[in-house]
Amino acid sequence: xxxxxxxxxxxxxxxxxxxxxxxxxxxxxxxxxxxxxxxxxxxxxxxxxxxxxxxxxxxxxxxxxxxxxxxxxxxxxxxxxxxxxxxxxxxxxxxxxxxxxxxxxxxxxxxxxxxxxxxxxx
Amino acid sequence: xxxxxxxxxxxxxxxxxxxxxxxxxxxxxxxxxxxxxxxxxxxxxxxxxxxxxxxxxxxxxxxxxxxxxxxxxxxxxxxxxxxxxxxxxxxxxxxxxxxxxxxxxxxxxxxxxxxxxxxxxxxxxxxxxxxxxxxxxxxxxxxxxxxxxxxxxxxxxxxxxxxxxxxxxxxxxxxxxxxxxxxxxxxxxxxxxxxxxxxxxxxxxxxxxxxxxxxxxxxxxxxxxxxxxxxxxxxxxxxxxxxxxxxxxxxxxxxxxxxxxxxxxxxxxxxxxxxxxxxxxxxxxxxxxxxxxxxxxxxxxxxxxxxxxxxxxxxxxxxxxxxxxxxxxxxxxxxxxxxxxxxxxxxxxxxxxxxxxxxxxxxxxxxxxxxxxxxxxxxxxxxxxxxxxxxxxxxxxxxxxxxxxxxxxxxxxxxxxxxxxxxxxxxxxxxxxxxxxxxxxxxxxxxxxxxxxxxx
Ligand SMILES: [Zn+2]
Ligand SMILES: [Zn+2]
Numbered sequence: 130x131x132x133x134x135x136x137x138x139x140x141x142x143x144x145x146x147x148x149x150x151x152x153x154x155x156x157x158x159x160x161x162x163x164x165x166x167x168x169x170x171x172x173x174x175x176x177x178x179x180x181x182x183x184x185x186x187x188x189x190x191x192x193x194x195x196x197x198x199x200x201x202x203x204x205x206x207x208x209x210x211x212x213x214x215x216x217x218x219x220x221x222x223x224x225x226x227x228x229x230x231x232x233x234x235x236x237x238x239x240x241x242x243x244x245x246x247x248x249x250x251x
Numbered sequence: 252x253x254x255x256x257x258x259x260x261x262x263x264x265x266x267x268x269x270x271x272x273x274x275x276x277x278x279x280x281x282x283x284x285x286x287x288x289x290x291x292x293x294x295x296x297x298x299x300x301x302x303x304x305x306x307x308x309x310x311x312x313x314x315x316x317x318x319x320x321x322x323x324x325x326x327x328x329x330x331x332x333x334x335x336x337x338x339x340x341x342x343x344x345x346x347x348x349x350x351x352x353x354x355x356x357x358x359x360x361x362x363x364x365x366x367x368x369x370x371x372x373x374x375x376x377x378x379x380x381x382x383x384x385x386x387x388x389x390x391x392x393x394x395x396x397x398x399x400x401x402x403x404x405x406x407x408x409x410x411x412x413x414x415x416x417x418x419x420x421x422x423x424x425x426x427x428x429x430x431x432x433x434x435x436x437x438x439x440x441x442x443x444x445x446x447x448x449x450x451x452x453x454x455x456x457x458x459x460x461x462x463x464x465x466x467x468x469x470x471x472x473x474x475x476x477x478x479x480x481x482x483x484x485x486x487x488x489x490x491x492x493x494x495x496x497x498x499x500x501x502x503x504x505x506x507x508x509x510x511x512x513x514x515x516x517x518x519x520x521x522x523x524x525x526x527x528x529x530x531x532x533x534x535x536x537x538x539x540x541x542x543x544x545x546x547x548x549x550x551x552x553x554x555x556x557x558x559x560x561x562x563x564x565x566x567x568x569x570x571x572x573x574x575x576x577x578x579x580x581x582x583x584x585x586x587x588x589x590x591x592x593x594x595x596x597x598x599x600x601x602x603x604x605x606x607x608x609x610x611x612x613x614x615x616x617x618x619x620x621x622x623x624x625x626x627x628x629x630x631x632x633x634x635x636x637x638x639x640x641x642x643x644x645x646x647x648x649x650x651x652x653x654x655x656x657x658x659x660x661x662x663x664x665x666x667x668x669x670x671x672x673x674x675x676x677x678x679x680x681x682x683x684x685x686x687x688x689x690x691x692x693x694x695x696x697x698x699x700x701x702x703x704x705x706x707x
Contacts, residue, residue: 202554203554203556206554215570215571215573215574216531216566216570216574218532218535218536220536220539223281223292223539223540224280224281224282225281225282225283225536227283228271228280228281228283228289243539245535245539246547247327247488247531247532247534247535247570248531248566248570249489249492249548249550249562249563249566
């Protein structure tokens with residue numbers, strides 16, 4: 130449940146340069162409620178994975194990273210193939226990722242990536 | 252053959268239009284509704300608000316100053332609805348909404364097995380959100396549908412806690428105020444319902460029962476407080492799922508009611524669905540653009556496999572299809588719209604299922620499965636003096652002893668499936684159901700008694 134509080138405070142976080150590490154783990158384990166926000170400074174991402182390769186990740190890489198590192202239970206509720214499962218809306222800086230090349234979109238510094246489940250029960 | 256239509260059904264080609272433009276103002280688009288249907292931020296918000304008000308306005312159903320109760324769960328759809336209503340009332344605009352809203356929240360935390368802490372946080376969120384609108388808030392536990400022994404009379408017991416009022420009078424020390432007391436009271440009410448849900452055979456039956464009881468309780472609260480309409484925030488995507496899962500669960504006869512803008516099955520309280528023209532995706536976009544705070548509602552099948560219930564499986568089916576064929580939801584909903592509700596006033600009251608209010612169109616289709624249970628439901632108020640009406644309207648008549656067979660016979664096919672297991676007791680039935688069945692039986696007996704005196 131904790132993650133859900135994030136959605137309303139997007140604005141606040143835009144302004145206060147808080148580095149919010151990707152996901153709330155608990156949220157992913159207890160429920161598949163993906164109203165999860167990524168405040169995603171790229172340096173941070175690279176630190177997490179612990180290697181210095183590919184500076185600019187694309188969405189495909191990000192999703193697979195999330196799958197590998199954050200989803201312990203039922204990854205199929207989030208991912209389908211290389212992409213997210215239907216019913217999960219992906220917003221990049223409040224724009225639909227369909228407008229930005231979807232999987233091929235390359236992350237920029239300070240991008241705000243939002244995965245919102247539109248499914249009943251999260 | 253029919254090339255033109257086929258074009259429309261093909262999955263959109265994922266061409267990279269690097270910057271697509273808004274169909275209204277040609278600015279850079281931010282929201283994609285369908286492949287070629289993109290909006291910029293402000294045009295989308297205008298479109299969304301307009302559609303909501305137009306849906307309400309078009310129906311001409313809600314009169315000026317009518318009391319309308321908003322069914323609010325804190326989830327995305329009802330949060331958007333609450334926001335839209337609040338905005339529509341406060342603005343000084345042409346198409347201003349003109350009704351008097353109240354908000355009802357039904358706490359089903361006991362059935363979702365939330366911890367006390369989670370429930371307190373959730374209630375706190377509900378209270379703060381609603382208090383920002385200034386609308387009265389009714390909070391009740393779903394368990395209330397099974398009245399505890401001390402207070403059998405459900406009507407008098409529906410003193411829904413008006414939280415927002417309490418806070419106002421309590422403003423100085425409102426930090427922890429009554430939430431603990433409230434939860435304690437809720438828990439007391441919930442002993443029965445938790446047992447009942449444990450006995451239900453599967454997630455499908457549980458979800459079905461949860462929806463039915465929640466709707467019933469909201470209607471009761473509305474009626475007890477003088478509200479004549481209740482707004483539910485079901486959007487098109489949900490309704491499409493509902494249509495298909497209704498059919499899959501043998502509830503075909505209620506499909507028409509479950510998806511129309513106004514469900515008038517209950518004479519006292521009409522259910523309306525002002526969000527029915529929206530897709531879940533549109534709602535999610537709106538919430539984000541407007542920074543509206545909401546909670547992701549857990550459901551009984553949250554984090555469960557896709558096949559855990561009919562509803563869940565149907566949702567998965569519709570969502571997958573919608574991803575490739577963006578007109579899926581619309582097509583299903585338009586098909587549902589074509590089903591006619593029929594003239595509800597002409598339906599014999601005995602042919603209505605007392606649990607879900609839908610019309611009964613089958614006869615004993617679950618024959619052979621009826622169990623022989625006799626009722627243990629004995630009249631609790633021993634003073635069985637009746638006003639003489641004979642239809643139980645005075646609520647003081649002695650209880651008729653019902654058998655399981657009599658009860659099952661009265662239910663529609665879909666509702667029988669809920670109880671389609673052997674281990675339920677008469678005690679497990681909500682009081683409103685028993686009352687309704689007794690009323691039907693009493694009427695039937697009365698009819699039989701006077702039958703021979705009637706002229707053909
Ligand atoms: Zn525009
Ligand atoms: Zn029924």
